[in-house]
Amino acid sequence: MRWEEVCEHKQLQDLPFKVELNKWGQIVMSPVKIKHSFYQGRIQRLLESFLNTGEVMPECAINTSDGVKVADVV
Template sequence: MRWEEVCENKQLQDLPFKIELNKWGQIVMSPVKIKHSFYQGRIQRLLESLLHTGEVMPECAINTSDSVKVADVVWCSEERFTQIENEISASIAPEICVEVKSSSNTWEEMEFKKNLYLEAQAVEVWLCNEQDEMKFYNEQGELERSLLVPNFPQQIKR
């Protein structure tokens, strides 16, 4: 299945799942819990308050070497946004891609997605764990804090 088909399929709309494709075109669905949505919203609002240029978006579809993955939250520069805004799924990853770990994810899956986003030209990938902690990565590995948004907190407060 292609991403365009997923987007146009009426049976796949309004499902309480995050939908992605793997490299074989198979649909992968992950259930989303309230806590996961809370972290997505909090991260999005924090990004919007700290960055005054570019676009912050939830649930951004990105073409990767393992088909289409959907980052929980992204930040995209104005330049990159202009490049992808009319695409069905982003041909290049936004500069910041954020994944929120939920109980249905393993750390191996999170690591795999992190590498896919970096390979798709994300500058940084952030991971939020179930203990409210943020981890920041770039091509060189784990960072002490984000280089693109140095004031972003390392702990998501409730």
């Protein structure tokens, strides 16, 4: 499966959770965990403290040779 197919698939629209594709085109569902969000925020603040210029972004999409991946913080 490709990401475009995921976006167009009626049963995968408006889900209350995040889905991603692994490098084999299989859907991977990640459960929401509050602790994960807590750590994302801490990492984002830590990265910002080291920057003189630039931006820190949570949940950033990255196009890779295995397809689009979403980094927690960049």
